[in-house]
Amino acid sequence: MDDKHTLFAGRFFLQELISQSNTAEVYRAVDQQTGLTVAIKRLVQTLPHPSLQQQFGQEVRILQQLDHPHIVKLIDAGKTADGQYLVLPYYDGGSLASLLAREGSFSIERVLKIGIALADALRVIHEQHITHGDLKPGNIILSEMGDPILADFGAAHLDQGKRFLPRGTVLGTYEYLSPEACNRDLVDSRTDIWSLGVMLYEMLTGKLPFSHPKVSHLLIAIMMEPPPDIQQLRPDLGDRFADLIYRMLAKDPNQRIPTAELVVAELTAIWQTNGFALESDMGVSSFADMMTWEMVGPQHNLPTNPMLFVGRQRELEEIHRLLLDPGYRLVTIHGSGGIGKTRLAMQVAQHYLEETEEDVFVVDLAAVDSPDLLVTAVAETIHFHFFGRDEPEEQLLNYLQGKRMLLVLDNFEHLITQAGFLSRILLKTFDVQILVTSQERLNVREEWVFPLEGLPVIDPLVTSNEQKPPAVELFIETGRRARRDYAPSEEELNDIREICTLVEGVPLAIELAAGWVNRLTPAAILTRLREGFEFLATDLPHLPARHRSTRSVFEYAWELLNPEEKQTVRRLSVFRGRFSLDASRRITGTSIPTLYKLIDKALLRRSPVSGQFSMQAMVRQFAAQKLSLYETEQIMIRTRHVEYYLRGIYSLRADLKGERQADALQDIEREISNIRVAWQWAALQGDPQLLDLGTDALFSFYQLRGRQREGAQSFAQAVQGLKEKTRAQTGIALCRLLARQGVCNRFIGRLEEARSMLQESLNLARTLGDLREMAFSLYQLGAAMPNEPGIMAYWEESLAVAEALDDQTLIAEVLNWLAFGLFREGRIDEAVETLERSLVVRRALSDHHGLANALTNLGVVQIHLGNYGKAKDLLQEGLLTYQQIGDIHGVAAASNNLSHTALNMEDYKAAQRWGKQALDYFRRVGDKKAEGEALGNLATVALQQEDYELARTLCLQCIELYMGLGLPTSSYYKDLGRVALAQNEWGEAYLVFRKALQEEPSTAVTLDILTGIAAIWMQEGKLTDAVALFTFVQQHPVSEQIVRDRATEKLQLLDSRMPSAEFAAAQSDGKEKSLELWLTYVL
CATH class of the missing domain: 3.40.50.300 (P-loop containing nucleotide triphosphate hydrolases)
Structure with missing residues (x-):
């Protein structure tokens, strides 16, 4: 029937047939009610199969639940005597297929833009548990602005593997079918990722990765053949983009990059790496990597796509x-x-x-x-x-x-x-x-x-001919990684059983043997293995039989490798743990296709999620033995490995102190195994240039991750390696290493060693005239002996040098220590001013960790001064910053300080809430000392709320906890004394206060205890002594504001009870006595 100029469904004027398939027709039409041009999709009348009608109805339901700028929107749907139909927006930009036909291939920027949009559309589709099933350029329509719109959900299905089409019908278009779809296995969302990979390949090269005029040959190619090297067809394509396409085109869906979300993240990273600005109208959702503080459900690091598991x-x-x-x-x-x-x-x-x-x-x-x-x-x-x-x-x-x-x-x-x-x-x-x-x-x-023994080759539990013993099944499934259609004949199955028996069912040996089924028959593999076994039994008779079997299979697999593959395998043995594509390419010099061939041959593994490679431990050992036979090559590869990783962390120095601090820490954490090996090799070689590359970044990592013990060991290795060199050879490297070794030792309490190392570093820096290292060693040396007289001079000199160098990071660090010294000397106002300067510098640097610490330090000082509103603002900002960088311990400390602030502001509900949060976080991280501090805060809250039993219980818990840890308990005996004081138990309070003082607590805690003793004297009628002691505490520079306020309140009360002259004389007496005299008098 000629539908041109036909009124359809009493509303739409059909103008032109746009496209046609076996199941549906799409027309350009005009909606007579609105005057808008629309697209009408309707079922072909000659195909009334119920399953097609059901699928068409499902397409309606799918489109109704999808909302994304790059997914076609459903305007309306209905049914007439002619059948079901959909009303969709009309786009006059044509299809991606027609654009490819005209232009052949696109620029990398254009492919990335289209790819990001489509991958993000797939992300939304897959989140709704929908698989599109027919992703191809013909189903991508273009808007007037050229933006891609994903259309035609006729082949889509809602649940994994669920089909509505008649049996035997192929889901999708042949050239874009995934191997599992070609093999008519159950398909899921990963089939869409394959199809998108095919489209990206086609847009970049103008060619399909798999093509053949005969459908049967095409399907075999999809299931068996690797795609042509895309970088040969597109030489300007970078490794990361090429690799992503290969990951999307992995024949085994368990080896394929598993989610569209990961594809979006990779494409976006490639876009930004290429220097393209991400446009606001690209329709891509934000994937901010934000930390979740209240973790929901169990945490784990199990692989998303686990290794092939058979039997067992x-x-x-x-x-x-x-x-x-x-x-x-x-x-x-x-x-x-x-x-x-x-x-x-x-x-x-x-x-x-x-x-x-x-x-x-x-x-x-x-x-x-x-x-x-x-x-x-x-x-x-x-x-x-x-x-x-x-x-x-x-x-x-x-x-x-x-x-x-x-x-x-x-x-x-x-x-x-x-x-x-x-x-x-x-x-x-x-x-x-x-x-x-x-x-x-x-x-x-x-x-x-x-x-654990080998897999059974003859399984008594297998009763069906179609079932295979576990060892045989593993062989077949491994073969299907390279050949999706691999289905051995009965004769071949007998050979496979012989192979599995020969290797005693060892899974690694089975996988290595099966990695060659796309080139050799099982009979040929068996023959080669038997020859290898005979050789090893003669040449290595001391090896256990099972080790000989695995070794024999490895040797057989090795001999079948081409020269490039052999070179790649032995060079990859230099890595420890996981490693990236970039590392493998730069260090070994191999090609991306070679790496994928080694995966198919079970010599290499790859995480579908992270994209990182790894070698099975025994394979790495075999490969390392091969590398050891090439001494010159081994030295060259180890040198490349060292340079790659140490230069890599060198490039992160600025990030570790700025906006990208959290990302940089994760980058180092991910590569830390190889970084350690690289550092050890550089230390063993005593190479000052290479060691100097890694010193700063590794030091920052150890500091920020709290791994100073490992840092002390690592820097000691490097120092030992350089000690045998002359000063002219080591240059500034030894000076810098000694300083960082000293800092790590200071942090773990080895103060004598720390001082010695820092002093040696300082002497070297002065001799070499390196001002930056001199400033660093000066302030760190001061930190290593903070109680020594004249220590302020170290920090003052360090600050002067840092300011002369205009080294803002160094300035911020030194200001923090200088403020500590000022505060200790009672120069509180100067300490506040210095901390505020440090805070300004930290903000300018975007140093999140340093900023959080500066906010906390200044907040604590403001608590001391009684500026509780300022303290609250600073501490809350500090807490938020700790959250942003994922520092749970910092969050706990900030929460505890906020509890203390709320307590001083008499907001007891807030104090209790913050205190409980601090206690919870301290317990999560296992900080027992800080747990006691949080319990002490909560005890004080209970005391202020007159819940004396709870306060006493919490104090006793603190004392028991600290006694078990071997820590001073004076602060908690002080709190216990205040509980007794509140209950008018004067004798009990006095005994507890005296016990607290006998532990020689800090000056601030001592002054707080003395106010309690003065209150007891006041109750006992010793008014003169009480006035003198309250006056001493009130005027002492180290007294916290809340303690001063308590003393002032009592003095006002005593002033009203005592003759003026007597009161004044007592005050004068209190001002003249020292803290030592008061303690002697009290004790």
Whole structure:
């Protein structure tokens, strides 16, 4: 029927047929009611299949729930005698397909802009659990401004794998089909990511990655062949963009970048890296990486797309049962390398998370070379940051108290000497379970060993011919990574069984063997393996049979690699843990396609989410042995590795002290294993230039993450490496390293060593004439001996040099210490002015961590002065800043100070609220000392609210806590004395106050206690002594304002009761006595 000039549905005047498919037609039409030009999509009348009508109705429902600037909007929908129809906006920009036909390919900027818009549209679609299913240029229409609009949801489905089309119908267009769609597997949102990857490839090159005139050949290519090297077709394309497309075109959906949100983030980062300004009208949602303070649900770091897991159901259930039993808190999966311990542990952890909803963290120990770093590795993984001077292990154990968590410690065999640490975790906690994978037993009392053998090659539980034994199934599934349609014949299955038997069911060996099914038949693989086994049995008879099997498979796989692949594998062994594409390219010199070939051959792994690569521990060991045969190459690659990582952290120096501080810390944390190896190699070589590159950034990282103990060790290694060089060779590097080593030692309480190192550094800086290092060493040396007479001169000289250099960061640091000295000397106004100067500098630098500390310090001083409104504003800003940088300990400290401020303002509800928040956060991070301070604050709140029993209970809790920690308890005996004072228990109060003074508390606490004793004297009728003591406290420069106010109030009362002359004489007496005389008199 000719529909031209036809009135449709009594309202729309059909003008032109725009497009047509097997199932639907789209017309340009005019809405007679509104006069607007619209698009009408209607079902083809000759295809009345019920499932198509159902799918069309679903398209209506889908469009009704979607709202995005790059998704077509539904205007109306209906049904006539001719069938169902949709009314959509009409865009006259044509389709992306027609634009590609005219122009061939686009600029990188244009492709990125289109890609970001479409990926963000997919993000919204996938959030609604919708898969588009037919993403292609023909379904992207363009607005008048050229903006892409995603249309045609005719193939979309709501749930994973759900189809409404008749059996045998292909979902989507052949050239854009994903391998799983070609193979008619169930599809999910990752099929859209594949299709978008194809479109990005096509827009950049003008060619499809897979094409063939015959559909059968095309589908085979999609399922089996790698895409042509995109950088050869588009030489100006950067590595990151090329790699993203390869990640989107991973044939195994479990290896594909998993979400559209991640694609948006990557494309946006590439856009900005290329220097393009993100336009406000691109329609992309904001993905601000904001910290969530009240975490919802269990926390974990399990992989989004876990490793291929086959069989092991009995083992999985047994280990899971053990971990759920409180009697089995430490379970070791014990077995040889490559036996599958890690993948079993990951599966157990996933089940544990789903059943218990407790936190689950996997600590990868393969890259932890030193036993001393075990505690740090656990802390890194569970996002715990060290603070204060306590031993890292003690801090971590305190943090773990009260936590409900499963810790998975993977690859523990080289850290066996630290197994006692696991026992101490179990001793200190009640609800932390530990799962270990190791080639060696831990041999600790609490350990339950679960031995792991190879996968069964003949499985008695398999009864169906279609079912395969686990070992055979793993071989087939591994083969499907490279060939999505891989389906061995019965004869080939027999060869596969022989291969699996030969390698004793070892999963790593099976995967390495199966990595070649796209080039060799199972029979050929079997022949090569048998030859390798015979050679190894003769050449390496001392190796256990299982080790020989894995070694033989690796040698077989090695011989099949081409020269570039061999070179890449051995060079990649220089890495520890995870590494980036950029690192692998720059250090090894390999190509992106080569890396993907190694993934297909099971020699390399990659996280679909982060994009980082890694090597299985045994593969890395084999590869390292190959590299050791090429001495010149090994030195060259290690040197490249050192330069890459140390230059990398050198480039972050400014970020660590500015706006990008949090991002820079995360960048270093992500690469810390390789940074450590690079630093150790540079220290071993005694290379001053390379060490100097990393010194500043590594020092900032250790300081901001509270890892001064590791810093002291790292800088000691470097200093030792340079000590053997002459001064002319080391230059300023040794001076800088000594200073940072000294600071780390000061922080952990090794003051004598710190002073010696800082003094040596200062002497070197003066000799070399390096003013910046001289200023740094001066103020740090002052910080290392703050109670020494004349120390202010160090800070004053340091400030003068820093100002001459106009080094704003250094100025801010020195001002903070100078204010500390002024405050200690009672020069409060000068201290406030100095802190305010420091605050101004911190704001200008955008140094969030320094800003938060400056706000807190100034807020505390304002509390001391009684300026509670100012203190509140400063502390609240400080708390917000700590939140922004993710410093939970800082948030806790700010909350505690706000509680103290509210208490002084007599806002007891606020004081209690802030105090409880501080207590909660201090307990979360395991800071027992600060927990006592928060309890003390809450005790004071209870006292002011006349809840004396609660106040007494909290004070006694504080005293018990501090006695257990071996810390002074004077502050809490002081509070306990005030509780007794409030209840008119004068004798009890006096005894408690005296006990507090005997511990020689700080001056501020001592003065507060003395007001309590003066109040007792006042009640006992010793008015003259009371006036003298109150006057002494009132006029002492270190007295807090609230203490002064308390003394003033009592003096006014005594003045009204005593003769003027007697009162004046007592005041005069009080002013003349020193603190030492008063303490002698009281005690």
